[in-house]
Amino acid sequence: MTSLDELPLRDDLRGLSPYGAPQEQVRVSINVNENPYPVPEEVATHVIQQIALALPGLNRYPDREFTVLREKLAKYLGHGITADQVWAANGSNEVLQQLLQVFAGPGRTVMGFTPTYSMYPLLTQGVGSTYIAAERDGDFEISPDTARNAVAEHKPDVLILCSPNNPTGTALSLETIQAAYEASEGIVIVDEAYGEFRPDGMPSALELLPGRPRLIISRTMSKAFAYAGARLGYFAADPVITDAVRLVRLPYHLSAITQAAACGALDYSEVMLSQVDLIRGQRDRLVEEIAALGYRVYPSASNFVLFGGVSDQAAMFEEFYRRSILIRDVGIPGCLRVTAGTEEETTLFLEALAEITRERPELQAQEAVR
Structure with a gap:
């Protein structure tokens, strides 16, 4: 089978990777900033x-x-x-x-x-x-x-x-x-x-x-x-x-x-946007409760929250994935991103974060809890 290296690609495209986020069958998918509510x-x-x-x-x-x-x-x-x-x-x-x-x-x-x-x-x-x-x-x-x-x-x-x-x-x-x-x-x-x-x-x-x-x-x-x-x-x-x-x-x-x-x-x-306030409420809940667990939370005007204070973001991502929760590693050192979901999805995420923090304390950077 022909590989990309064998095709006459433009030189400036060689070695690049296509954009894409994981699309996995999990119980909670809060990684790509989707609106969690179906079309009414x-x-x-x-x-x-x-x-x-x-x-x-x-x-x-x-x-x-x-x-x-x-x-x-x-x-x-x-x-x-x-x-x-x-x-x-x-x-x-x-x-x-x-x-x-x-x-x-x-x-x-x-x-x-x-x-x-x-x-x-x-x-x-x-x-x-x-x-x-x-x-x-x-x-x-x-x-x-x-x-x-x-x-x-x-x-x-x-x-x-x-x-x-x-x-x-x-x-x-x-x-x-x-x-x-x-x-x-x-x-x-x-x-x-x-x-x-x-x-x-x-x-x-x-x-x-x-x-x-x-x-x-x-x-x-x-x-x-x-x-x-x-x-x-x-x-x-x-x-x-x-x-x-x-x-x-x-x-x-x-x-x-x-x-x-x-x-x-x-x-x-108006009907399509009727869930925006609910989503903003879950975003604000994420900001408050992630911070309460000792992580650095950045202010958000969107439907997602970036939090820092993670010593190994790849390992923490895997801990969430093992619990069938998909969040996003956006490549910022020490940080992960989570989309505001439904109230139930947000609860499941926060419960998982508390459990991971308790069971794997080494994944929380020490400076984050000082």
């Missing part, structure tokens, strides 16, 4: 009806401008956003890929602040650009000065700011985003995939869009909407940005089924 029955029924209406026309190509969907997304976002400011694709990863195809490419640079979403470097590599990993402040924060100075130093063609940040949960202030934008001459993308989980009163970067034609706010229906399997991401920006993305989008990239399913869910957006 009344919404599922409506979505099925919308898909049924689309089925007879599948012999024809879908609306390549997905006009109705863009109108519904604009209405959902509010902030005075109009349909011509909205674009959608098959998940926010494809949204980001399309944006990098337009604004990055060979000879250009893309910058993020590490640690952040691990797909950013891979998407950058895929379009032949160079990825720059700028440093954060302590506790994974980014101050306006830090953002401003990093942009001035590296002058990226595209800057990606993840807020709330995956995998740390850190939210950025509007002042930091504004400082980064003002220091930049390129495109600034704010990835708000977890935006709906922000604490009450914490503003969205959508507020900064007016008068900033190089600013793009990326969102997804995967997380808060409990729609990960539907694959629908989108962005809001100046209408000229949507014109630019048309230059690289594949023909009819959003199927009629995808459009119908997304529109059906948006018709019931």
Whole structure:
């Protein structure tokens, strides 16, 4: 059998590994930041009806401008956003890929602040650009000065700011985003995939869009909407940005089924988002109770929690897996990440963490319990 080494791959792809998180049959799967609640029955029924209406026309190509969907997304976002400011694709990863195809490419640079979403470097590599990993402040924060100075130093063609940040949960202030934008001459993308989980009163970067034609706010229906399997991401920006993305989008990239399913869910957006408060409650419970066990817990504005004070993260991951609980080792030394699940899932995780800490005390770093 031919191996990858024998294929004429691009040199810059040799030795890379594809993105992927474990997909295992376990009793508690809290590793990939999914919404733990199923699509409500009344919404599922409506979505099925919308898909049924689309089925007879599948012999024809879908609306390549997905006009109705863009109108519904604009209405959902509010902030005075109009349909011509909205674009959608098959998940926010494809949204980001399309944006990098337009604004990055060979000879250009893309910058993020590490640690952040691990797909950013891979998407950058895929379009032949160079990825720059700028440093954060302590506790994974980014101050306006830090953002401003990093942009001035590296002058990226595209800057990606993840807020709330995956995998740390850190939210950025509007002042930091504004400082980064003002220091930049390129495109600034704010990835708000977890935006709906922000604490009450914490503003969205959508507020900064007016008068900033190089600013793009990326969102997804995967997380808060409990729609990960539907694959629908989108962005809001100046209408000229949507014109630019048309230059690289594949023909009819959003199927009629995808459009119908997304529109059906948006018709019931309040119902789809009805579990967000429950998830935020379990997130806050994780923050409090993990800390009570002696671990370092980082503030989170998302639906997951990063905790440190782990002496051997691989061994602790295996202890959870042995108990049929799947969490995430995100590669940050001494840290693991756990998604806020249902109340029952959160309880099972916390009980397991307490048991592991008791039975394997060497897995808790000593400085964490001082």
